[in-house]
Amino acid sequence: MHRPLVWFRRDLRADDNTALLAAAERSDDGLVALYVVSPGEWRSHDDAPVKVDLWLRSVALLSETLGALHIPLLVETADTPGDVPALVRRVAREHGCTEVHANREYEVDESRRDAAVREALGMPLHLHDDRVLLPPGSVRTQSDTAYTVFTPFKRRWLEALTAAPPSPRPAPPPQRPIRDIRAGAVPSRVEGFSSTIDPGLWPAGEPAAARRLEAFTASSLRGYRTGRDLPSIDGTSGLSPYLAAGVISPRRCLAAAMKTHGEGPDTWISELCWRDFYTHVMVAFPRVSMGRAFRPETDRVPWRSAPDELARWRSGETGYPLVDAAMRQLLATGWMHNRLRMLVAMFLSKDLLIDWREGERFFMRHLVDGDLAANNGGWQWSSSTGTDAQPYFRIFNPYTQASRYDPDGEFVRRWVPELRSLDKRALLNMEKMGPLERRRLGYPEAMVDHAAARARTLSAFKGL
Numbered sequence: 001m002h003r004p005l006v007w008f009r010r011d012l013r014a015d016d017n018t019a020l021l022a023a024a025e026r027s028d029d030g031l032v033a034l035y036v037v038s039p040g041e042w043r044s045h046d047d048a049p050v051k052v053d054l055w056l057r058s059v060a061l062l063s064e065t066l067g068a069l070h071i072p073l074l075v076e077t078a079d080t081p082g083d084v085p086a087l088v089r090r091v092a093r094e095h096g097c098t099e100v101h102a103n104r105e106y107e108v109d110e111s112r113r114d115a116a117v118r119e120a121l122g123m124p125l126h127l128h129d130d131r132v133l134l135p136p137g138s139v140r141t142q143s144d145t146a147y148t149v150f151t152p153f154k155r156r157w158l159e160a161l162t163a164a165p166p167s168p169r170p171a172p173p174p175q176r177p178i179r180d181i182r183a184g185a186v187p188s189r190v191e192g193f194s195s196t197i198d199p200g201l202w203p204a205g206e207p208a209a210a211r212r213l214e215a216f217t218a219s220s221l222r223g224y225r226t227g228r229d230l231p232s233i234d235g236t237s238g239l240s241p242y243l244a245a246g247v248i249s250p251r252r253c254l255a256a257a258m259k260t261h262g263e264g265p266d267t268w269i270s271e272l273c274w275r276d277f278y279t280h281v282m283v284a285f286p287r288v289s290m291g292r293a294f295r296p297e298t299d300r301v302p303w304r305s306a307p308d309e310l311a312r313w314r315s316g317e318t319g320y321p322l323v324d325a326a327m328r329q330l331l332a333t334g335w336m337h338n339r340l341r342m343l344v345a346m347f348l349s350k351d352l353l354i355d356w357r358e359g360e361r362f363f364m365r366h367l368v369d370g371d372l373a374a375n376n377g378g379w380q381w382s383s384s385t386g387t388d389a390q391p392y393f394r395i396f397n398p399y400t401q402a403s404r405y406d407p408d409g410e411f412v413r414r415w416v417p418e419l420r421s422l423d424k425r426a427l428l429n430m431e432k433m434g435p436l437e438r439r440r441l442g443y444p445e446a447m448v449d450h451a452a453a454r455a456r457t458l459s460a461f462k463g464l
């Protein structure tokens, strides 16, 4: 008799879930599910309260969905990652399970944890590739090495997906009921992870994610190529928190995008490819998830220790309106537009010459979609320590970015109330505004001169 245990981690859905489907195929004596509340692991990975809150609310809804399929979701707590192997073993044995299925987590710590679980379990542990569209290691150069640059990776990735497009599969059918096992209670809060962000911004669960995908494909997908660069409009999908928590599968997203043709969907599919790319990079170059630069020579950049400047960047008080608006959006919502993530990351690492790892950590502590591979990839790309094919002199000018991507000042006015009285011309000319006028508005002076900062960074990188 087979009674698999499905261990849910960052794959909080019943739809198109590879581990769940594999377990259901094996089962002839019911199916049991497990979710482990792991405050110690979350703390050590800087997981943000807003993200944990979305996870817990999504687990509660997942439990209902699984319940309707006669799959009881057990909820256990492991204070530290070291407690997990014994916990999974105990749960599996106590509930008469014969094997364990889970979707693979590719980060170094998680891979080690899973290896320890396999060792301790005393029954088979089946790990499935599910999180990205093509499994890490499966997209290689002709000389069988990992890609280090996005564009050729994407070419190869598209070839593979066009030859064999993945098709999303629905949740498994109801399983044989197990009478003596009841679903566990999902905590609504975990100590140390109280979020102050309105949960209504991030409705939990699969139906919410599916609605978001549907709304995006119906309204913004066609115009995505240009709309994605304008932070004042809903030009992007807002699906990152759901993809990061596995509340929706990337195959569902790809399948939805492939129903429409044109520049918009093509560009959006490229973004899904970036998501795969950074996961592949993290697996091929594990040093990036251990706090090291992708380009080792850039670990010699003389990053400045400037706690006061770091604090001003964090709180959105740099005196550069678009940078400040972006940081305040992050603090208020747990999310930031992609163009602005690049801008604030470059501002920290290039204008302030502060170590990108400070920004990476701060983002993880605040992002609802915080994901090691994408966050690390984005930070290293922006600070020229990573996979950007352009050399280190790509340095965004915050004023030029504002005139290009927030030309009416709408986004700045939304997030920086001190500047709400200014019209678009005044906003775009902030560079020339004197200290007295800034003081009158209650808005700080620019904390650094962009041209001088740029020169400082160029010379720091040139010396490597």
Ligand SMILES: Cc1cc2nc3c(=O)[nH]c(=O)nc-3n(C[C@H](O)[C@H](O)[C@H](O)COP(=O)(O)OP(=O)(O)OC[C@H]3O[C@@H](n4cnc5c(N)ncnc54)[C@H](O)[C@@H]3O)c2cc1C
Pocket: 228, 236, 237, 238, 239, 240, 241, 243, 244, 271, 272, 274, 275, 276, 278, 336, 337, 338, 339, 341, 342, 345, 363, 367, 369, 370, 371, 372, 374, 375, 376, 377, 378, 379, 382
């Ligand atoms: C410094 C920095 C840090 C970042 N940190 C994260 C992070 O922690 N988690 C995260 O999911 N994304 C991160 N990104 C990537 C990107 O900013 C977000 O995925 C995107 O803004 C999410 O909004 P959306 O869902 O509306 O994206 P859409 O434009 O609708 O894109 C669809 C999906 O593609 C993926 N995606 C899009 N752009 C990227 C990208 N550049 N890299 C990887 N995946 C991408 C996301 O899963 C996204 O949901 C970061 C980017 C930068 C520059």
